[in-house]
Amino acid sequence: MHLVVICRIIGMLLMIFSVTMALPAALAALYDDGAMRAFGMAFVLTFGAGLVLRVISGNRQQDLGIRDGFLVVALFWSVLSLFGALPFYLADHPGLSLSEAVFESFSGLTTTGATVIVGLDELPISILFYRQFLQWLGGIGIIVIAVAILPILGIGGMQLYRAETPGPVKDTKLTPRITGTAKVLFYMYMALTITCTAAYWLAGMTFFDAICHAFSTVAIGGFSTHDASMGYFNSPLILMICTAFMLFAGMSFAVHFAVWHERRPLSYLKDSESKFYLGVIGFSVLLVSLFLIFTGTQSANNGLINGIFHTVSIATTAGFGADNFAAWPSFLPVYLVMLSFIGGCAGSTGGGMKAVRTMLVVKQGVREMKQLIHPNAVIPLKVGRHRVEARVVSAVWSFVAMYLISFVVITLVMMACGLDSLSAFTATAASINNMGPGLGEVAANYQSVSDVGKWVLCFAMLLGRLEIFTLLVLFTPAFWRRG
Amino acid sequence: MHLVVICRIIGMLLMIFSVTMALPAALAALYDDGAMRAFGMAFVLTFGAGLVLRVISGNRQQDLGIRDGFLVVALFWSVLSLFGALPFYLADHPGLSLSEAVFESFSGLTTTGATVIVGLDELPISILFYRQFLQWLGGIGIIVIAVAILPILGIGGMQLYRAETPGPVKDTKLTPRITGTAKVLFYMYMALTITCTAAYWLAGMTFFDAICHAFSTVAIGGFSTHDASMGYFNSPLILMICTAFMLFAGMSFAVHFAVWHERRPLSYLKDSESKFYLGVIGFSVLLVSLFLIFTGTQSANNGLINGIFHTVSIATTAGFGADNFAAWPSFLPVYLVMLSFIGGCAGSTGGGMKAVRTMLVVKQGVREMKQLIHPNAVIPLKVGRHRVEARVVSAVWSFVAMYLISFVVITLVMMACGLDSLSAFTATAASINNMGPGLGEVAANYQSVSDVGKWVLCFAMLLGRLEIFTLLVLFTPAFWRRG
Numbered sequence: 001m002h003l004v005v006i007c008r009i010i011g012m013l014l015m016i017f018s019v020t021m022a023l024p025a026a027l028a029a030l031y032d033d034g035a036m037r038a039f040g041m042a043f044v045l046t047f048g049a050g051l052v053l054r055v056i057s058g059n060r061q062q063d064l065g066i067r068d069g070f071l072v073v074a075l076f077w078s079v080l081s082l083f084g085a086l087p088f089y090l091a092d093h094p095g096l097s098l099s100e101a102v103f104e105s106f107s108g109l110t111t112t113g114a115t116v117i118v119g120l121d122e123l124p125i126s127i128l129f130y131r132q133f134l135q136w137l138g139g140i141g142i143i144v145i146a147v148a149i150l151p152i153l154g155i156g157g158m159q160l161y162r163a164e165t166p167g168p169v170k171d172t173k174l175t176p177r178i179t180g181t182a183k184v185l186f187y188m189y190m191a192l193t194i195t196c197t198a199a200y201w202l203a204g205m206t207f208f209d210a211i212c213h214a215f216s217t218v219a220i221g222g223f224s225t226h227d228a229s230m231g232y233f234n235s236p237l238i239l240m241i242c243t244a245f246m247l248f249a250g251m252s253f254a255v256h257f258a259v260w261h262e263r264r265p266l267s268y269l270k271d272s273e274s275k276f277y278l279g280v281i282g283f284s285v286l287l288v289s290l291f292l293i294f295t296g297t298q299s300a301n302n303g304l305i306n307g308i309f310h311t312v313s314i315a316t317t318a319g320f321g322a323d324n325f326a327a328w329p330s331f332l333p334v335y336l337v338m339l340s341f342i343g344g345c346a347g348s349t350g351g352g353m354k355a356v357r358t359m360l361v362v363k364q365g366v367r368e369m370k371q372l373i374h375p376n377a378v379i380p381l382k383v384g385r386h387r388v389e390a391r392v393v394s395a396v397w398s399f400v401a402m403y404l405i406s407f408v409v410i411t412l413v414m415m416a417c418g419l420d421s422l423s424a425f426t427a428t429a430a431s432i433n434n435m436g437p438g439l440g441e442v443a444a445n446y447q448s449v450s451d452v453g454k455w456v457l458c459f460a461m462l463l464g465r466l467e468i469f470t471l472l473v474l475f476t477p478a479f480w481r482r483g
Numbered sequence: 484m485h486l487v488v489i490c491r492i493i494g495m496l497l498m499i500f501s502v503t504m505a506l507p508a509a510l511a512a513l514y515d516d517g518a519m520r521a522f523g524m525a526f527v528l529t530f531g532a533g534l535v536l537r538v539i540s541g542n543r544q545q546d547l548g549i550r551d552g553f554l555v556v557a558l559f560w561s562v563l564s565l566f567g568a569l570p571f572y573l574a575d576h577p578g579l580s581l582s583e584a585v586f587e588s589f590s591g592l593t594t595t596g597a598t599v600i601v602g603l604d605e606l607p608i609s610i611l612f613y614r615q616f617l618q619w620l621g622g623i624g625i626i627v628i629a630v631a632i633l634p635i636l637g638i639g640g641m642q643l644y645r646a647e648t649p650g651p652v653k654d655t656k657l658t659p660r661i662t663g664t665a666k667v668l669f670y671m672y673m674a675l676t677i678t679c680t681a682a683y684w685l686a687g688m689t690f691f692d693a694i695c696h697a698f699s700t701v702a703i704g705g706f707s708t709h710d711a712s713m714g715y716f717n718s719p720l721i722l723m724i725c726t727a728f729m730l731f732a733g734m735s736f737a738v739h740f741a742v743w744h745e746r747r748p749l750s751y752l753k754d755s756e757s758k759f760y761l762g763v764i765g766f767s768v769l770l771v772s773l774f775l776i777f778t779g780t781q782s783a784n785n786g787l788i789n790g791i792f793h794t795v796s797i798a799t800t801a802g803f804g805a806d807n808f809a810a811w812p813s814f815l816p817v818y819l820v821m822l823s824f825i826g827g828c829a830g831s832t833g834g835g836m837k838a839v840r841t842m843l844v845v846k847q848g849v850r851e852m853k854q855l856i857h858p859n860a861v862i863p864l865k866v867g868r869h870r871v872e873a874r875v876v877s878a879v880w881s882f883v884a885m886y887l888i889s890f891v892v893i894t895l896v897m898m899a900c901g902l903d904s905l906s907a908f909t910a911t912a913a914s915i916n917n918m919g920p921g922l923g924e925v926a927a928n929y930q931s932v933s934d935v936g937k938w939v940l941c942f943a944m945l946l947g948r949l950e951i952f953t954l955l956v957l958f959t960p961a962f963w964r965r966g
């Protein structure tokens with residue numbers, strides 16, 4: 001372990017992160033919305049803490065190893081989320097308690113989008129902007145980590161992508177080479193954000209709402225500046241724009257890069273994960289829309305629009321709302337929450353277990369049945385034209401198992417915190433899948449959850465965002481042993 | 484496929500099975516309880532159908548292959564369960580509809596123990612006996628199939644036991660050699676039933692109740708002759724006797740055989756699966772009892788007895804009741820239902836995914852974390868002192884995945900059948916795990932479930948009892964293809 005270097009990295013990250021508070025501070029000053037002091041103090045505290053860490057950790061250069069990688073990634077989200085809670089805690093409005101402030105910050109930076117605030121429409125403009133910006137930042141953070149760093153750490157079978165990532169990341173040391181990949185991804189993310197802002201703006205949002213919702217759309221975050229979320233705008237056009245950008249942001253940025261680099265849009269159809277992801281969502285859109293229409297719950301027009309929008313919103317783990325889907329009949333609400341376990345593609349801003357892992361699990365199940373019928377045949381497991389290594393398959397299985405075990409344990413803990421079974425189940429699913437809204441008591445917001453429950457859900461969000469293992473390995477004795 | 488031979492086997496099985504109706508017919512005649520005509524007709528129909536199948540299939544001898552094995556096992560339970568429904572359907576009392584009769588029969592023969600009958604205490608004695616006898620028969624059926632046949636078919640990693648099964652079953656053809664193993668298992672099962680009957684009788688049950696409850700205890704079935712189940716006897720001694728026999732019947736009969744053969748009771752502690760099974764149940768007993776006592780829900784004495792009895796009853800998937808555990812506070816009811824997913828040991832009468840599979844999944848998860856920290860190390864997966872083959876691990880993973888996917892799909896279907904989320908979730912869990920009682924609407928019985936819902940749950944019981952794959956492979960085109 002190279003704790004000194006890790007300390008320096010976290011220090012630098014905090015100093016950079018403090019800019020996210022300087023920006024709203026300026027906004028608060030400009031509009032005189034009363035939150036300037038809070039952002040100012042938060043900026044000083046965050047920048048100061050970063051500076052202290054940077055100074056005490058000196059300038060010794062060292063190459064980082066695998067373990068340092070785990071620690072940096074885990075600290076990145078937890079330390080930044082804790083400091084990110086400062087403005088929420090310090091501002092007079094919305095006046096959050098410490099647990100609430102931390103919850104809102106974790107929910108933002110992990111792109112979960114679960115909120116404890118009611119009355120968004122009356123909030124200071126700087127606070128609103130800050131919430132959306134946290135999600136945007138969390139989005140680019142996870143893309144860079146998922147595309148450039150996780151494949152190197154080999155988490156949950158993501159070494160699958162080691163050879164396919166854009167840019168020069170085939171090295172196994174966490175050296176500055178990552179910077180090259182990060183830059184490309186950042187430019188793509190920026191371009192997507194600008195396009196999305198323009199589309200929203202042209203469709204009738206104010207410029208402020210357009211940029212704020214573009215932030216949370218490309219991040220698959222789900223935060224909104226209105227309590228009614230996307231329903232506020234009452235515009236099918238805006239819902240369809242949002243749908244398109246969620247679908248796009250839920251696909252791998254490594255694939256986007258390849259398509260853009262080779263100028264071949266049809267390459268999407270060659271990527272197994274993209275096909276699986278679009279297939280599952282396409283099937284679900286049909287199922288949900290037809291069920292809404294044929295049960296007479298909604299008119300053909302509304303059923304189609306709401307079916308498309310909500311299915312994509314939940315399946316990609318964005319979590320934007322328009323209609324009150326928690327009140328939809330029969331199996332629909334639970335079905336949508338179940339979809340969020342599949343989630344987006346690996347290397348996207350989406351949460352969940354990722355489409356590629358679900359696909360591998362299903363393929364392996366089908367393969368096993370063939371094996372049972374032909375016990376002596378050798379049947380390889382393939383993704384596209386490539387045979388998947390046994391080690392990758394085993395890593396994927398372990399990931400899925402640990403994900404589900406974590407989910408069950410946290411659900412039980414949430415019930416011990418006083419939630420009923422449906423609320424506990426969906427609150428945990430919405431958190432670990434970084435999706436946002438649940439059903440029952442947590443359908444609209446998470447205000448009623450106890451303080452302990454809020455911290456547990458923060459842990460669940462972090463667990464999901466860090467692909468389980470990055471966080472869990474830190475709790476094993478073997479991780480801290482020398483050598 | 485050797486359909487003619489399969490036809491003959493099913494014919495013979497039906498003729499043997501018809502004896503289970505002749506016995507209650509005699510009982511009905513003896514006590515003149517009004518159900519004699521129903522059992523007589525059911526006997527004639529079942530025996531007749533068996534005879535017809537036997538006669539038309541001739542005497543040609545053929546060795547059966549792997550595929551025939553799947554078909555025989557699947558037909559064994561489904562055909563017998565359908566014919567087994569006849570007495571319930573034909574009897575005036577309890578007067579069940581066709582769907583209800585089929586549900587009760589499937590629930591009996593798969594040792595699930597979910598019931599649609601209220602007013603057990605007033606039922607004809609022959610019907611009561613028949614229900615319990617169905618479970619007993621299902622119990623010995625699954626032991627023989629799990630110990631002697633599934634390892635040959637290699638379902639869900641059970642080839643793990645190919646070398647360890649008692650008797651001469653190392654052949655890969657489903658030849659009459661299985662008979663040898665079956666005989667030994669049957670004697671052990673008989674001995675256990677007799678001991679259990681004696682224990683219940685000495686503890687104060689009537690002889691009829693003692694034998695009936697011994698049937699459903701050693702089968703981990705959970706049917707009772709009283710609406711209040713084990714609570715009827717109001718005797719801590721009986722609850723503890725029941726606990727001991729459930730624990731014992733939930734362990735592998737292959738291990739029991741080995742221990743008995745070598746006269747070394749300590750061998751139980753050498754078996755990894757037994758240790759894991761007892762460890763999980765021990766931990767859960769402590770958790771549940773202490774929670775009941777320290778929250779003031781129950782007195783120390785009651786909390787301990789109820790905690791022990793219900794934890795073992797649900798964790799082994801027996802499903803007997805005493806206290807109303809569905810009304811216990813906080814996470815306890817859902818926790819207990821979750822335990823039933825682990826279930827008994829492989830080669831026992833218990834349901835669920837089986838302890839050995841859960842153990843392998845957890846071990847693999849831990850192994851994966853070590854692998855992440857030491858990417859270049861070769862870390863084998865071991866059970867006891869044996870290294871587990873990659874093929875077995877992959878079969879176990881596929882099993883768990885298919886099990887959970889089936890569970891989720893059936894839960895959604897049950898919600899579409901009108902159940903609320905908790906009832907749908909637990910009804911499906913209780914059925915696929917062959918456990919019995921659920922929570923919510925299905926905590927006491929399954930009367931309120933719609934007809935379609937009842938058939939779906941029958942399918943779930945069969946799916947669980949046949950270790951998923953035995954049934955699922957029959958739905959693949961590859962199974963029916965020649966060659």
Ligand SMILES: [K+]
Pocket residue numbers: 111112113220221222317318319434435436
């Ligand atoms: K989200």
Ligand SMILES: [K+]
Pocket residue numbers: 594595596703704705800801802917918919
């Ligand atoms: K049972």
